[in-house]
Amino acid sequence: MAKSAADDPIRNLATRRAIAATRGEKVSRTVARLVARSIADDGLDPGATLPSEQEMAKNFGVGRASVREGLRLLEAQGLVTVRQGLGGGPSVAEPTGAAFGDTMSMYLQANDIRFAEVVEAVIEMEGLTAALAAGKVAAGDVDPDLLRALGPEDHDDASNREFIEQSLGFHDSLRQMAGNYPIALMASALAHLYSDRALGFHASEWSEMERGAFDEQHAEIARAVLAGDVTSARNLAVAHMRESVTMVLGENPTITQDRVDWK
Missing domain, CATH: 1.20.120.530 (GntR ligand-binding domain-like)
Structure with missing residues (x-):
């Protein structure tokens, strides 16, 4: 399986810089863009598990609230699925027409x-x-x-x-x-x-x-x-x-x- 951004310190640093360079854009939207880009860069298939909110917050250097809102943006667009409860969390959805x-x-x-x-x-x-x-x-x-x-x-x-x-x-x-x-x-x-x-x-x-x-x-x-x-x-x-x-x-x-x- 392709290495995820969570396992790559160089990409983590680049991601933090991208967040820090945000101008005139909500942090949650920047998070959403970076998660979507990571899905494409890592070649993740529908159903693949994404890092937890806590992991993303740590990797991106932002609050969990911003990560949660970013994931909601992606979920509304049909790009990720967020399951609640034990064993839940974000995963890649299958974009459909x-x-x-x-x-x-x-x-x-x-x-x-x-x-x-x-x-x-x-x-x-x-x-x-x-x-x-x-x-x-x-x-x-x-x-x-x-x-x-x-x-x-x-x-x-x-x-x-x-x-x-x-x-x-x-x-x-x-x-x-x-x-x-x-x-x-x-x-x-x-x-x-x-x-x-x-x-x-x-x-x-x-x-x-x-x-x-x-x-x-x-x-x-x-x-x-x-x-x-x-x-x-x-x-x-x-x-x-x-x-x-x-x-x-x-x-x-x-x-x-x-x-x-x-x-």
Whole structure:
């Protein structure tokens, strides 16, 4: 395992200097930045244990209150998890598009953004990720496991929830194939904001006709991506998302004018 900052006196000294050099910034925010940087520098995986509050306070040369507030900042952003009680403490969380989307919703609410803009962004981002995925295939730069994820879908015995999860999983595979983490994260965050709200307005069960339409459209997108056809992949993904929005919101078109609320 990579050596942590707690075991490295040179890094501890540099960290203390970084804290001391803080100007116009709360110490807790500086602590949060340094912890996040340490997670990246040490290559810590989700679930990895971080030093305790007491250890961090000693290493950083700050009070435990500042460490605690810094960890809360990171926890609110979905970067760490802090478990209370015996055997608890901070650990590395797994950043997700859903967590990023929840944070994004706060900014959208503050700017009085309507759901229609989220829908428009989702449509365009799904087209972009499909195009990027096709480009990666054309360049021969795709993990074979991701290619297999675009294989034929079988929803015959799937429950309504399973069908939705499988359909969302298809788009998640495209985002991973796109090979661009910032774009994939943004697309995933927007998809979360859309699906978290819109899918609740659909009928309780998806009909066989709707499932068949999704399967056929996913298959067309997959063929274009696997053929490395960037233009077709983008156009098919955009058309699919537009039809999906019509299908999901067809009976509730007025929700597009609702404000996006912070989750």
